[in-house]
């Protein structure tokens with residue numbers, strides 16, 4: 393059986409690792425990604441705020457050496473889900489089972505003025521570039537703003553505002569600066585009232601102004617104004633933006649999407665095309681766009697493939713649970729256990745913040761690198 397996995401992010405790495413652990417060389421798995429390495433989303437914030445350096449958070453795919461798995465660094469140019477055929481710059485791949493785990497693409501150019509007058513920090517390159525921007529920032533009005541929904545890791549803008557507070561304080565610039573957080577959500581983390589309340593309290597304690605239910609639609613770089621969807625404006629000196637998210641164009645062109653994302657069976661992650669699955673940010677499965685959910689979905693797809701390969705009945709279904717770590721600054725991290733799709737309204741249980749959960753978060757990252765890349769992440 394040949395399994396072709398498109399995308400070596402959270403979903404693709406977990407899926408191929410599990411297939412290799414269970415089936416080894418008995419199965420032929422091809423893992424395709426255009427990048428040369430993996431970077432955790434949270435590492436972007438660590439680099440941006442000077443807590444580590446870019447080289448320390450880049451995990452090269454050349455370290456993906458696993459029985460049964462071949463990594464190919466190339467760009468996917470077209471996907472035919474009916475025939476499970478993929479065209480890439482490295483040739484054509486035919487699959488018995490095709491898994492699309494290509495994530496969400498980011499489009500800073502879709503927001504007028506963002507490229508010219510602001511900074512996005514959701515791409516790897518964007519976040520790493522903001523590190524230099526911050527080093528040269530002498531204080532002033534900082535706005536952290538979201539330009540579209542859905543967006544990856546809904547807690548990340550809140551974490552950014554809190555980490556910005558610490559950063560400016562350490563540099564002696566906090567007294568001459570303002571921090572505003574603008575989000576399209578009514579509360580910072582809708583499934584968890586406790587986590588939302590803790591964040592809103594933390595904003596108030598630090599003098600961070602919180603602007604819910606607001607979407608940023610443009611920047612006016614000449615007048616240094618952030619423009620909201622309702623026409624109101626906010627002055628800024630430094631804008632840190634979450635850019636527009638879309639399914640990668642190759643996925644949209646494949647006919648797999650409805651309303652911009654790939655619809656899947658929420659229990660099995662099957663698309664409407666036989667033998668084609670989709671996991672993670674590229675789907676509209678109903679969980680937030682976050683790595684923990686992509687990983688959980690990958691496990692379910694791996695179990696289905698393993699069962700088919702062994703001629704067993706598969707009983708593994710997706711439960712929509714995940715654990716998110718929330719940076720409060722000052723080395724304090726909270727843990728939120730969120731559940732979606734259980735037939736009840738989404739829920740989120742808050743623990744912390746504390747330094748103990750900072751160690752937990754570190755373990756979350758290092759354990760994935762050990763598992764996916766078979767090496768230690770010593771300089772985390």
Ligand SMILES: Cc1cc2nc3c(=O)[nH]c(=O)nc-3n(C[C@H](O)[C@H](O)[C@H](O)COP(=O)(O)OP(=O)(O)OC[C@H]3O[C@@H](n4cnc5c(N)ncnc54)[C@H](O)[C@@H]3O)c2cc1C
Nearest residue numbers: 399401402403426433468494495545672673681682683684
């Ligand atoms: C600032 C920030 C902080 C975050 N913090 C967290 C966190 O603490 N916890 C958490 O769980 N999540 C976090 N996230 C979200 C997390 O990074 C994503 O949700 C997660 O990576 C999604 O996994 P995925 O497998 O669906 O896609 P991705 O991990 O995005 O992987 C998709 C892969 O597809 C590849 N690809 C795309 N198009 C092509 C193509 N045409 N050809 C070949 N390859 C292609 C890409 O190179 C990429 O490697 C954060 C995100 C950000 C931006």
